[in-house]
Amino acid sequence: MAVDARSAGGQPTMFSEMPPLQSPTGARLALRHAAASVAPRGIVLVSHGLAEHAGRYGAVAGRLAAEGFHVYAHDHRGHGRTTAPEAPLGRFADRDGHRIAVADMLAVREMAAGSHPGLPVIQFGHSMGGLLALSFAEVHPGKIDALAVWNSNFKPGLAGRAAQAILRAERMLKGSDVPSALLQQLTFATWAKAVPDRRTDFDWLSHDEAEVARYVADPLCGFDASVSLWRDIFAMTYEAASRQRIDRLPRALPIHLVGGDEDPATDFGHAVTWMAERLKKRGLADVTGVVYRGLRHETLLERQDLREGPVEDFCRWCHRVAHQKVGRAPEPVTKT
Secondary structure, eight states: OBOOOBOTTSOBOOOEEEEEEEOTTSOEEEEEEEOOSSSOOEEEEEEOOTTOOGGGGHHHHHHHHHTTEEEEEEOOTTSTTOBOTTOOTTOSOSSSHHHHHHHHHHHHHHHHHHHSTTOOEEEEEETHHHHHHHHHHHHSTTSOSEEEEESOOOOOHHHHHHHHHHHHHHHHHHOSSSBOHHHHIIIIIHHHHTSTTOSSTTGGGOSOHHHHHHHHHOTTSSOOOBHHHHHHHHHHHHHHTSHHHHTTSBTTOOEEEEEETTOGGGTTTHHHHHHHHHHHHTTOSSEEEEEETTOOSOGGGSOHHHHHHHHHHHHHHHHHHHHHOOOSSOOBOOOO
């Protein structure tokens, strides 16, 4: 069934809803697909961000489909219309939720790759989805041919360690399955204040007023994350950026990192640049890192004039990596 959704510019998207995918974790994953409308070149798997859902990526899915890429996007557990044991809205799971969410991603990858054998697989992730995407690439290094991580912060520094301490205290006092009042203030509320003359508390997401309005009106967006979900997010942040985990990545894996210099969630793009350099220093041979001027957090949902360049660059990158088609089991990084 085609999804009646529209891009920020009012153009129809190309997402179709699929039957829920049963994951081995017990989750029933809400799944969307945009079929390649020309000769297929590859598969793009979309991993969405915190407090949103995969349905918001229909516009870019349509563009990628027109470029010859099958696009699959699922709602992570605790998000959107996905249902899972111990995963109400705002929570991955009671324990090890990020690892279970990565297992759900593997189920989507296996289904997509099995439906289109021989096509290269590109894993894309935005923000929290970028944390999951890199984690997936490290846990399953032979399962993807390229990785795109957009608007993700792997450098929370001492503030991140302080946040983890706060979360431990909240868990002791309130439990794991309740919203974290303090983390909401330290993240979303703080990022909102970084935008002068803001109209809403979510203007830090995008310059596109219509897109922000849709986010605010969407009952499946903007909710308060639970204590356990924030704990999972910070666990991924530190684990995925560690030397030991980065060294699991294939040396030749193409990695494309993107940020915006008006995005408070990534320290105005500095965290993106830092991660790109870290990957290069660990021996990754094909890393691109771009911080676009004048863009906020949701690059793909910015105003049309602002997102055209990044989307065009992303399509070119997808074509390049699909053409070279990295092998399934390249030489791992062994740098000490």
